[in-house]
Amino acid sequence: MRFLIVGGSGLLGGELVRRCSAAGHEVAATYLTRPGETAGVEWSPLDVRRREDVGALIGAFRPEAVVNAAYRQADWTTTAVxxxxxxxxxxxxxGRLVHVSSDAVFSGAAIRYDETCVPDPITPYGAAKAAAETAVTAIAPTAVIARTSLIIGDGGSPHEALVHSLATGRERGVLFTDDVRCPVHVADLATALLELAASGHHGVHHVAGADAVSRYELGLLIARRDGLDVDRLPSGRRADSGVPGPLDVRLECGTTRRRLRTELRGARRFLR
Structure with missing residues (x-):
């Protein structure tokens, strides 16, 4: 297949590019500031805020499938427009479109959210992601909208970097004990997204890990895997911190799991 990965230089985008290339697909990828490192890939600069540029690039490459992994948390225009x-x-x-969304579209009031749940965001980023879902559904009704949770790698994710900084004293802060998500390994997520891209499925899918863990428990798992001193990890409660955002958001992935061959492992397993 001819794949285009939009946002191919990020953590998830880079994994998508590597897996497409390793599988023998023809793959192109976009970046905002610098290209990724995978060889044999056609890298193109692209600012998704520029509609004409997006149309020209996709029109020229004519991919059979596009996975959009581009976003910027503090930029509504990039994420939504x-x-x-x-x-x-x-x-x-x-061609096919797989749009990567987030559990940030939910407030946490219901705690458990399946693929039929309607977004109720309480942060600007969540609102931007929800607006993006609405736009994609209206414009491309055969697209897949894949909501995911905290993405963890083998050392390359922001949460892993934070754990290392806190455990070594390079950064001050806490890991919340009451902020619960369903972390997913970047390799599992990328494999699932490519499987969805090659399928005939459409609509909302939840692609998250099997375990619901707090950010603090996730930090402990990462620290133990990486040989860090777990006693140096500071904990606290988001509810007491004044930091805005949802607390307990658990993506129920039952419908998606029944459709996929890809196993979505839980954090307690992939961080052992």
Whole structure:
């Protein structure tokens, strides 16, 4: 297949690019500031906020499948408008679209959210992601919207970097004991997204790990894996901190799991 990975230089995008390339697919990828490191890939600079540029690139490459992993947490235009621009371009050129969304679209009031739940965001980033979902659904109704949770790698994710900084005293802060998510390994997530791209499925899918863990427990798992002193990890409660955001958000992935061959492991397993 001809794949285009939008946002290919990030943690998830880079994994998608590597897996596409290793599987023998023809793959191109975009970046905002610097290209990724995978060889044999056609790297193109792209600002998804520029509709004409998005349309021109997708129209020229004419991919069979596009995975949009581009976002910026503090930038509504990139996250929401950029997603609409990608959906418009894919609809014009033809092909499959897999749009990567987030559990940030939920407030945490219900705690457990399956694929039928309607977004109720309480942060600007969550609102931008929810707006992106609405735009993609309206523009490209055959697209897959894949909501995921905290993405963990083998040392390359922001949460892993934070754990290392806290455990070694390079950074001050706490890991919340009441902030619960369903972390997913980047390799599992990338494999699942590519499987969805090659399938005939559409609509909302939840692609998260099997275990619901707090950010503090996740930090302990990472620290033990990496040989860090777990006693140096500071803990606290988000509810007491004044830091805005949802508390307990658990993505129920039952429908998606029944459709996928890819196993979505829990953090307690992939961080052993």
């Amino acid at each position: 950029g997603a609409a621009n990608v959906a418009l371009a894919v609809s014009a050129a033809g």
